[in-house]
Amino acid sequence: MIEDKNPQRTTLENLGEFGLIKHLTKNFGLNQGSSVVGVGDDAAVLDFKDKKTIVTTDMLVEGVHFDLSYMPLKHLGYKSVVVNLSDIYAMNAKATQITVSIAVSNRFPLEALEEFYEGVAMACQIYNVDLVGGDTTSSTTGMLISVTALGTAEENQIVYRNGAKPNDLLVVTGDLGAAYLGLQVLEREKEVFKVNPNNQPDLEPYSYIVERQLKPEARKDIGELLEKLEVKPSAMIDISDGLSSEILHLCEQSDVGCNLFEDKIPLDPTVISAAEEFKMDSTMIALSGGEDYELLFTIDQKDFPKIKGNPNLTVIGHMTEKGEGANLITRGETKIPLSAQGWNSFTS
Amino acid sequence: MIEDKNPQRTTLENLGEFGLIKHLTKNFGLNQGSSVVGVGDDAAVLDFKDKKTIVTTDMLVEGVHFDLSYMPLKHLGYKSVVVNLSDIYAMNAKATQITVSIAVSNRFPLEALEEFYEGVAMACQIYNVDLVGGDTTSSTTGMLISVTALGTAEENQIVYRNGAKPNDLLVVTGDLGAAYLGLQVLEREKEVFKVNPNNQPDLEPYSYIVERQLKPEARKDIGELLEKLEVKPSAMIDISDGLSSEILHLCEQSDVGCNLFEDKIPLDPTVISAAEEFKMDSTMIALSGGEDYELLFTIDQKDFPKIKGNPNLTVIGHMTEKGEGANLITRGETKIPLSAQGWNSFTS
The missing domain is CATH 3.30.1330.10 (PurM-like, N-terminal domain)
Structure with a gap:
C-alpha cells in the first residue's frame, strides 16, 4: 500500500x-x-x-x-x-x-x-x-x-527504578489505555476495509485514542515540571507495557509492595466509551494495554502538597512493605494481586 | 538447521x-x-x-x-x-x-x-x-x-576522516581480501552440501580466510601501538566495504587525491592462492571485497621512520592534490581511477 x-x-x-x-x-x-x-x-x-x-x-x-x-x-x-x-x-x-x-x-x-x-x-x-x-x-x-x-x-x-520506599505515593502522568484502544479501532477498520475497500471510515469520534496509538508523545515536560516544583521522584519508569507490568518492575527493583486504587486510575472519557463499545474493561486496558508512554513515579509523602491539584499528575496509590505484595484495590474494595500481563511479542 | x-x-x-x-x-x-x-x-x-x-x-x-x-x-x-x-x-x-x-x-x-x-x-x-x-x-x-x-x-x-593532507602516507593494517574469499569458500561448500549432504568439507587449507569471514577481529591494538610510537594519524577509517571505497571516503572528506600502489597492497599467501583457485583477481578482491575490519589511515611523512618495519603496518600509497584524483598505480605502472565498488545491500 x-x-x-x-x-x-x-x-x-x-x-x-x-x-x-x-x-x-x-x-x-x-x-x-x-x-x-x-x-x-x-x-x-x-x-x-x-x-x-x-x-x-x-x-x-x-x-x-x-x-x-x-x-x-x-x-x-x-x-x-x-x-x-x-x-x-x-x-x-x-x-x-x-x-x-x-x-x-x-x-x-x-x-x-x-x-x-x-x-x-x-x-x-x-x-x-x-x-x-x-x-x-x-x-x-x-x-x-x-x-x-x-x-x-x-x-x-538521575532517578532509577529501585528507590521507592514504603509509604511513598505512586503517581502517574496523563491518562492510560488510549493507545491500546486506538489500536483496536484501527484493527477493526482494517477488517472493514478488507471486506469493503470503498468504505470511508469515520475516525473522528476516536481521534484522541487513534492519535495516542499512531503519534504518541513522550513526557519531556514532566522532568521540567518536577524540577520547577522541586520534587525529585524516589523511583521512576515509563509506561510502555501497561501500568501493571511497570508497577511490578518498580516493586521488584525497589523491594517494596504497592496498593493501586482502581478508582484513581486516570482514564480519558473516550477511553471509557470506546472500552464499552469494544466490551472491554477499561481498568484491564489501563493495566495491560501498553504504549501509553506516560511516566510512573513514586514520591515521598511530604512532597504531596507540591504536586496536589496539578492536572498532569494523578496519585493512584502508595507503596507498602514488600510482604504485602503488589495489589489492585478495586472499586468494590477487593484486593487483587497485580499480575504482569504486559505485552509479549513472542506469543502469537 | x-x-x-x-x-x-x-x-x-x-x-x-x-x-x-x-x-x-x-x-x-x-x-x-x-x-x-x-x-x-x-x-x-x-x-x-x-x-x-x-x-x-x-x-x-x-x-x-x-x-x-x-x-x-x-x-x-x-x-x-x-x-x-x-x-x-x-x-x-x-x-x-x-x-x-x-x-x-x-x-x-x-x-x-x-x-x-x-x-x-x-x-x-x-x-x-x-x-x-x-x-x-x-x-x-x-x-x-x-x-x-x-x-x-x-x-x-580523536582522528576523523577529513584530516588527510597531500603528501601524507597512506597506511593499512594487517592484510586484505581474506574475509571476502572466506565467504566464497563457504558459499561453495554450501552448494556442495545441497547436492551431497554427506560430504564432509575439508576447510583446513582455507582456515585463515574462513576465520577472517566468520570471526573477524577489530584492531584494538592499533590505537595502543600508535600511541606508543607517538604517531597520530591525520585521518582514519575502518575497512568494512573494501579498500577502494574507504580510500574514496578519505579523499572526499579530506579534499585530497591519492596514489595507491597495487604492488604494496598486503595480501596473505592463502588469499593469493584462493583467488587463483576462484579465478579472481586478488587486487580486485582487496579493493572491493570488504569485511576486512582493518584500519586505513594517513600519516605525515615525518612520522614514517616511527612506523617503518612494523609488521602490522604497510604503507600502500600517498595522498595528492585533489585535482590528481584517486588512482591505482598498477604493477604495470598504469594509472587507473579508483571506483567505489563497495558492497551495496540494495542491489540483489
Whole structure:
C-alpha cells in the first residue's frame, strides 16, 4: 500500500547505501551543544562535560510492533524516536541525541524512506534532539527500525527504578489505555476495509485514542515540571507495557509492595466509551494495554502538597512493605494481586 | 538447521521478553569504570568524566549480512560486536560499552539465543567492553541484530576522516581480501552440501580466510601501538566495504587525491592462492571485497621512520592534490581511477 501513495518512485538500488544515508540525513543539523560531530564519520562524537551519559535502545518490527496498512510512515518515524526518548525521560534526564537504523526490503521506494525520515526530523525538532548516526540496509522482508537514544543528567538528578520506599505515593502522568484502544479501532477498520475497500471510515469520534496509538508523545515536560516544583521522584519508569507490568518492575527493583486504587486510575472519557463499545474493561486496558508512554513515579509523602491539584499528575496509590505484595484495590474494595500481563511479542 | 544442533529446546514464548533479556544478560558484569548502571533500568548510565563520548551503530540482517547455514550463532554474536567496535577504533578511541538488540522469529529456541550471547560475551571479554543495554523482540521472519557501540577519547586524540593532507602516507593494517574469499569458500561448500549432504568439507587449507569471514577481529591494538610510537594519524577509517571505497571516503572528506600502489597492497599467501583457485583477481578482491575490519589511515611523512618495519603496518600509497584524483598505480605502472565498488545491500 505504500507503493500506491506516491506515483513517483525512486528505487533504492540506484542510490546505494552511502548515497541513501547521505540523502536521508542531509537536512538534519546539530542543535545540541553536546553534539560535536554527527553523521558522516565512523562514529559520532559527543561532549557531555562532567555530566553522565544516558543510553537506551529499542527495536520496532513490521508485523509485530506496527502495521503499515494503517501506520503512516511519517508517524512511524516520529513514534520510533518518541518511544526511545520516553526511556531517557524516565531516568529524569534530558534527551540529546539519537541514532536511527532501518532495514527495508527493495519494495520500499526512496520516497517512503523520505516520509519516514520526515517523521524522525519532526520528532528531533519537537524534542530538541540531534540525529547523529544510523545505518540503512536492506532486509529480506518488511521493515525494521532500531533507535538508540542518548541523554545527559547530573548524577544527583538521575532517578532509577529501585528507590521507592514504603509509604511513598505512586503517581502517574496523563491518562492510560488510549493507545491500546486506538489500536483496536484501527484493527477493526482494517477488517472493514478488507471486506469493503470503498468504505470511508469515520475516525473522528476516536481521534484522541487513534492519535495516542499512531503519534504518541513522550513526557519531556514532566522532568521540567518536577524540577520547577522541586520534587525529585524516589523511583521512576515509563509506561510502555501497561501500568501493571511497570508497577511490578518498580516493586521488584525497589523491594517494596504497592496498593493501586482502581478508582484513581486516570482514564480519558473516550477511553471509557470506546472500552464499552469494544466490551472491554477499561481498568484491564489501563493495566495491560501498553504504549501509553506516560511516566510512573513514586514520591515521598511530604512532597504531596507540591504536586496536589496539578492536572498532569494523578496519585493512584502508595507503596507498602514488600510482604504485602503488589495489589489492585478495586472499586468494590477487593484486593487483587497485580499480575504482569504486559505485552509479549513472542506469543502469537 | 539451528534446530538440529541442539536436541534440548526451550521455546521463547514461555519466557516472555523480560524473562528473556534477564536470562540472556545475567552473566554480564560491568568492568569499565565508565559504566555506572547497565542493563535493568529504563536506560544505562555512563560516566566519561571530561572525555568525549563516541557512538556508532550497525545492523546485521539474516539473508543479507549473514547466512545461518554456515555462520555459527556464537561467531555471529562475536562478529556483531566486533564490526561495531571497529568503528570506535577507527576514531582512535577506546571502546567501552555496547548495546545489543535482536529480533528473532519463534523458530529460534532459547538455546540458540544463548549461543549468540555467548559470542557477545566473548567479544565483551576480549575487547574489554560492557554490555549495558539492548532489546529482544520477535520478528516475522529470520534474525536481525542491531548493535550500538560507545567509546571514549580525549578531544585531541580523536582522528576523523577529513584530516588527510597531500603528501601524507597512506597506511593499512594487517592484510586484505581474506574475509571476502572466506565467504566464497563457504558459499561453495554450501552448494556442495545441497547436492551431497554427506560430504564432509575439508576447510583446513582455507582456515585463515574462513576465520577472517566468520570471526573477524577489530584492531584494538592499533590505537595502543600508535600511541606508543607517538604517531597520530591525520585521518582514519575502518575497512568494512573494501579498500577502494574507504580510500574514496578519505579523499572526499579530506579534499585530497591519492596514489595507491597495487604492488604494496598486503595480501596473505592463502588469499593469493584462493583467488587463483576462484579465478579472481586478488587486487580486485582487496579493493572491493570488504569485511576486512582493518584500519586505513594517513600519516605525515615525518612520522614514517616511527612506523617503518612494523609488521602490522604497510604503507600502500600517498595522498595528492585533489585535482590528481584517486588512482591505482598498477604493477604495470598504469594509472587507473579508483571506483567505489563497495558492497551495496540494495542491489540483489
